[in-house]
Amino acid sequence: MSSFSAGGDDPSAAELAVVTVSVAVTLALFGYIGWHAATTPANVPPEVSVTGTQTMDDGRVRVTAELYNPSATGLDTVTVGVDCGDTPITFRHVPTAARVSGTFVCPAGTDDPSVSVENWVESQGARTN
Structure with missing residues (x-):
């Protein structure tokens, strides 16, 4: 009872x-x-996009890019490039579902720059491209 x-x-x-x-x-x-x-996505490639541009006083263009890791695996390194010729940026230790950003500087007159993931290394050490 x-x-x-x-x-x-x-x-x-x-x-x-x-x-x-x-x-x-x-x-x-x-x-x-x-x-x-x-x-939960596994082995999904990282995504990168331009989140902003700003023309500086000298005419060069500052490009802000955001990297997103949608995979269920963290990334040791991710290299992101821009089509205007600036040096690629390498992000280190990007966790799962993380967003990180970086800035490129493009020459004066750059219109509509685009960014892309050049390569990445998963935390287990397996290289994916």
Whole structure:
């Protein structure tokens, strides 16, 4: 006999409601964890995009690029290049789902610069290109 029961052996409505809600929450939690584990991307290449440009006083163009690692694996290094000829940037130790940014300086007159991931090394040491 429980403290919620009205003295009989049958569970009360309150007990049934608590058990039902508890089971539903537990199943939902395990379902969410299973779904998340099954849909986490693995071996997805890093993504990079231009997030801003600014013309400096001398006419050169400052290009801000943002790198995103959507993979389930951290990255030891990621090299990002820009099409205007500036030196590539190498980001080190980029965790899973992290966003990092860097700045390039392009020559005066550069219009619509684009950036790309040149290569990366996953944390396990496997090189992907």
